[in-house]
Amino acid sequence: MAREKAGKKSSSPAGSRAPTIATVRARIDRIDQQLVKLMNERAQCARDIGQLKDSKGVSAYAPAREDEVLCRVLSLSEGPLPDRALRAVFRELISGSRSLEKTMRVAYLGPAYSYSHLAAIHRFGQSVELVPVSNIAGVFEEINRRHADYGLVPIENSTDGRVADTLDMFTRMPARICGEVQLRIHHNLLGKCTRAEVEEVYSKPQALSQCRNWLAKHLPAARLVEVTSTSTAAQLAQDKPGAAAIASLQAGVQYGLDVLAQDIEDNKNNLTRFAVIGDETGPRTGHDKCALMFEVAHQPGALADAMAVFKRNRLNMTWIESFPIARPEGGYMFFVELEGHEADTRVRKAITALERKVVRLDVLGSYAQMAPVE
Numbered sequence: 001m002a003r004e005k006a007g008k009k010s011s012s013p014a015g016s017r018a019p020t021i022a023t024v025r026a027r028i029d030r031i032d033q034q035l036v037k038l039m040n041e042r043a044q045c046a047r048d049i050g051q052l053k054d055s056k057g058v059s060a061y062a063p064a065r066e067d068e069v070l071c072r073v074l075s076l077s078e079g080p081l082p083d084r085a086l087r088a089v090f091r092e093l094i095s096g097s098r099s100l101e102k103t104m105r106v107a108y109l110g111p112a113y114s115y116s117h118l119a120a121i122h123r124f125g126q127s128v129e130l131v132p133v134s135n136i137a138g139v140f141e142e143i144n145r146r147h148a149d150y151g152l153v154p155i156e157n158s159t160d161g162r163v164a165d166t167l168d169m170f171t172r173m174p175a176r177i178c179g180e181v182q183l184r185i186h187h188n189l190l191g192k193c194t195r196a197e198v199e200e201v202y203s204k205p206q207a208l209s210q211c212r213n214w215l216a217k218h219l220p221a222a223r224l225v226e227v228t229s230t231s232t233a234a235q236l237a238q239d240k241p242g243a244a245a246i247a248s249l250q251a252g253v254q255y256g257l258d259v260l261a262q263d264i265e266d267n268k269n270n271l272t273r274f275a276v277i278g279d280e281t282g283p284r285t286g287h288d289k290c291a292l293m294f295e296v297a298h299q300p301g302a303l304a305d306a307m308a309v310f311k312r313n314r315l316n317m318t319w320i321e322s323f324p325i326a327r328p329e330g331g332y333m334f335f336v337e338l339e340g341h342e343a344d345t346r347v348r349k350a351i352t353a354l355e356r357k358v359v360r361l362d363v364l365g366s367y368a369q370m371a372p373v374e
Contacts, residue, residue: 039093042093042097043093043096043097043100046094046097046098046100047097047100047101050098050100050101051101054101059280060098060101060102061098061104061149061150062283063123063178063179063276063282063367063368063370064282064283064285064368066094067368067370067371069090069094070087070090070091070094073086073087073090074086074087084374087373091122091125092125092126092127094125095124095125095126095127095128096125096127098125098127098128099127099128103127103128103129104124104128104129104149104150105128105129105131105142105147105148105149105150106120106124106128106129106130106131106148106149106150106151106152107131107132107133107138107139107142107143107147107148107150107151107152108120108130108131108132108133108139108151108152108153109132109133109135109136109138109139109152109153109154109229110132110133110134110229110231111132111229111231111232112130112132112231112254113230113231113234113247113248113250113251113254114132114229114230114231114248114251115154115183115185115230115248115272116152116153116154116274117130117132117231118183118248118250119152119154119181119183119272119274120152120181122181122183122373123152123179123181123274123276124150131147131148134228135165136153136154136163136165136166136169137165137169139151139152139153139169139277140153140169140172140173140175140277141173143175143277143278143279144173144174144175146279149278150178150179150276150277150278151175151276151277151278152181152274152275152276152277153166153169153274153275153277154166154272154273154274154275155167155273155274155275156272156273156319157185157206157210157270157271157272157273158267158269158270158271158272159209159210159265159266159267159270160206160209160210161321162321162323164323166275167321167323167333167335168323168326170293170335170362170364171293171323171325171326171333174362175277175278175279175364176277176278176279176280176281176364176365177275177276177277177281177291177364177365177366177367178276178277178278178280178281178282178365178367179275179276179282179367179368179370180273180274180275180276180289180367180369180370181273181274181276181370181373182271182272182273182274182370182371182372182373183271183272183273183274183372183373184269184270184271184372184373184374185210185265185270185271185272186248186249186262186263186265186270186374187203187207187210187211187246187247187248187263187264187265187270188246188247188248188249188252188259188260188261188262188263188264189201189244189245189246189259189260189261189262189264190234190237190244190245190246190247190251190252190255190257190258190259190260191237191243191244191245191257191258191260192237192238192256192257192258193241193242193243193244194260195218195219195244195260195261197242198219198222198242198243198244198260199221199222199223199242199243200222200223200224200225200240200242200243200244201215201219201222201223201224201225201243201244201245201246202225202227202232202233202236202237202243202244202245202246203224203226203227203230203233203245203246203247204226204227204228204229204230204232204233205226207230207233207246207247208224208226208246210265210266210267210270211246211264211265211266212266213266214261214264214265214266215264218261218264222244230245230246230247230248230251231247231251231254233245233246233247234247234251234252234254234255234257235255237255237257238255238256238257244260245257246264249262271372275291276367277365281342281365281366281367282341282365282366282367282368284341284343284344284366285341285368287368287369288339288340288341288344288366288367288368288369289318289337289338289339289340289366289367289368289369290337290338290339290340290341290342290347290363290365290366291319291335291336291337291363291364291365291366291367292335292336292337292338292351292354292361292362292363292364293333293334293335293336293360293361293362293364294306294333294334294336294354294358294360294361294362295325295331295332295333295334295358295359295360296334296357296358296359297358297359298331302357303334305357306334306354306357306358309350309353309354309357310336310338310350312350312353313346313347313349313350313353314346315338315339315340315346315347315350316338316339317336317337317338317339318337318338318339319335319336319337320334320335320336320337321334321335322334322335323335333360335364338350340366341366342363342365342366343366351363
């Protein structure tokens, strides 16, 4: 037994040493060298695909394919990198590869570090020219004037419902929805004072509304001040004593604010859906949604007749909104989103049938369904 133990002891590597910082760093350097080579090889493949697409007149931007790549990458990972970090790395790799063919201009509701800005980064990465505009109408105008390739506008929030300014612009100006971003919204109380010293809370009306119960409980005496964006609120809190902002953590970092309270939204599943708009529709993927806008005659049963079209064609609606039309005689526009692509047979039949029952019909676009992102 003693000889056996001695034999086992002598079988371990002679002269083995514990790793040092220097040896691990040397290994990192070798891995980095391999990563750079592989990333450039991947980028060259992406460039080749872009040139093939260009020769066929196909858009270089393919959000469904990009999401497919990201999902596959996350499924391959065994850690220790968290999914969020891995997604960010590959998002920028995809964005940088896409920019080798063309630097896209993307308009969004600014300023920087607003939730619209964060949604634009999630969708396009940062190797695009992100163009902040002052209002939602400005995003549509940038697309209409062809000053931007794409725009990103909020369309619906899980707490506050529809975004009226966006629906209004769809009734006024032609634009196609070619993608979506579902962004989980986490509001934070930011400032340069302690929470006990907060006298005023700045944010946009929607953010204040989405945190109203938390504010009533924790800051009942504070004055709530509405401003144009969460980023503007962060700027104000940077300079004004006794002021705090409700904004994103990224806005807090940008303006040097401390986090006084994190994730203060009343609905912990708070989600804002953004539409990617342009002058094209998304390609068929097999897991799509189609958005329609229509107006019915002002007579009994007109809306019921129109809605029956979707039932007859076995189409599941995922969203419906009514919106008043800004004209002297009034009336309503109806927005509907349903499962399927406008190129699908059942959807085509439904659109044809609907045209016979309404006074106006616009197919706003088809786009791949996207999972929520943080």
